[in-house]
Structure formats: C-alpha cells, structure tokens
Amino acid sequence: MAHISILSSSVRNGRKSHRVALYLQHYIKENNLAESEIIDLRAYKFPVFDERLRLQKNPTETMIQFADKIKLSDGVIIVTPEYNGSIPASLKNAIDLLYDEWHRKPIAISTVSSGLFGGSQALVTLQFILWKMHAWTVPAMLPIASVTELFDEEGVAADQEVMNNLASIFINELLWCIEANKRMTESHVLSNTSQ
Numbered sequence: 001m002a003h004i005s006i007l008s009s010s011v012r013n014g015r016k017s018h019r020v021a022l023y024l025q026h027y028i029k030e031n032n033l034a035e036s037e038i039i040d041l042r043a044y045k046f047p048v049f050d051e052r053l054r055l056q057k058n059p060t061e062t063m064i065q066f067a068d069k070i071k072l073s074d075g076v077i078i079v080t081p082e083y084n085g086s087i088p089a090s091l092k093n094a095i096d097l098l099y100d101e102w103h104r105k106p107i108a109i110s111t112v113s114s115g116l117f118g119g120s121q122a123l124v125t126l127q128f129i130l131w132k133m134h135a136w137t138v139p140a141m142l143p144i145a146s147v148t149e150l151f152d153e154e155g156v157a158a159d160q161e162v163m164n165n166l167a168s169i170f171i172n173e174l175l176w177c178i179e180a181n182k183r184m185t186e187s188h189v190l191s192n193t194s195q
C-alpha cells in the first residue's frame with residue numbers, strides 16, 4: 001500500500017486550511033486508499049531558512065526527521081493557503097530546506113482560501129516552485145474556496161457527497177502517478193542490474 005504524506009503548511013494561529021488536511025487524511029483512511037500521515041509544519045517550528053539541509057553542519061533532529069518523511073513517502077499532498085497571491089513563507093521555508101527529496105516525488109496540491117477563488121494564485125506559484133525542484137506535480141488539483149463554510153474544525157465536510165467526489169478524483173490521480181513512478185523506478189533498477 002502506498003504511503004502518502006499530507007503536508008499541512010499553515011502555521012498561523014487559528015488556521016483554517018488544516019481542516020482540509022484533516023479531511024483528506026480521514027478520507028484516505030476511511031476508503032483504505034493508502035497509508036497516510038499529516039506532516040504539520042506548525043509542529044516543526046522550523047527557523048527561517050539559512051542553508052539547505054545537506055549543507056548544514058549541525059542540522060536539527062526535526063529537520064532530519066522532516067527530510068526522511070518526505071524521502072520515504074511514495075507521494076505527497078501539499079495543503080496550502082494563499083497569502084497575498086502566493087504561498088505562505090512557512091511552506092517555501094520547508095521546500096527550500098530539501099532538494100533531492102523532492103526529485104520525481106509525485107505531489108498533489110490542494111490550495112485553500114477563505115474567499116471565493118480557492119487560492120488559484122498560490123496554486124500557480126507552487127507548481128512553478130515544485131517544477132524547479134524536479135518534483136512531479138499531479139495534474140489533478142483540489143482548490144478549496146470559502147473553507148470555513150465547507151469544513152468544520154475537525155475537518156468534517158459540510159457536503160460529504162460533493163467533497164468526497166472531488167477528493168476521489170484528486171487522490172486517485174495521485175495514486176496513478178505513484179504507481180507509474182514505482183513501475184518506472186522498478187524497471188530502471190531491473191534494466192541496470194541486467195546489464
């Protein structure tokens with residue numbers, strides 16, 4: 001079974017986008033689609049970036065733990081709010097910390113806003129950043145507008161049927177890309193060992 005990490009990006013007091021991370025984790029578990037865990041940037045409390053992890057002389061345990069979690073994930077869902085037409089600094093801070101860990105990592109993006117546009121500008125920005133990091137962004141996306149109307153604090157969707165349909169398309173696309181990635185990696189390993 002694939003292992004999916006859900007990166008919850010907002011570290012803001014009273015954050016709302018975390019509700020979407022909770023919903024997705026619950027949805028994946030309920031439907032037995034994959035193993036999943038939330039990587040919560042609020043809990044990591046990373047300092048402001050001063051160097052990439054691989055070049056740091058004394059990286060903290062939490063940075064190493066974060067890198068390992070991303071590296072060992074078969075796929076990642078990034079849940080991010082839009083701040084001033086972009087992604088929050090907390091997310092960029094964490095992305096820049098790593099490099100190889102993002103390489104060919106299947107990543108599905110869910111952007112969140114309290115307004116009507118569902119974080120569409122953050123989505124474009126994040127896609128570009130992840131392309132630079134050589135990650136594989138999955139074509140399906142899950143933009144969430146009016147987040148406080150759509151989810152309660154525990155991540156329960158107000159309209160389960162509609163949200164579950166959207167989540168199903170979103171996560172199945174990620175699972176397809178995870179499988180494609182796995183098969184390519186395996187066939188690459190096989191062709192190298194048979195030479």
Ligand SMILES: Cc1cc2nc3c(=O)[nH]c(=O)nc-3n(C[C@H](O)[C@H](O)[C@H](O)COP(=O)(O)O)c2cc1C
Pocket residue numbers: 010011012014015016017018081082083084085086112113114115116117118119147
């Ligand atoms: C600093 C800041 C900037 C924001 N900028 C935008 C924006 O550009 N576009 C938008 O749709 N919403 C914007 N919002 C509203 C957020 O979408 C809304 O507050 C959302 O709940 C933020 O996610 P969070 O609660 O998980 O931090 C902004 C909110 C904050 C705090």
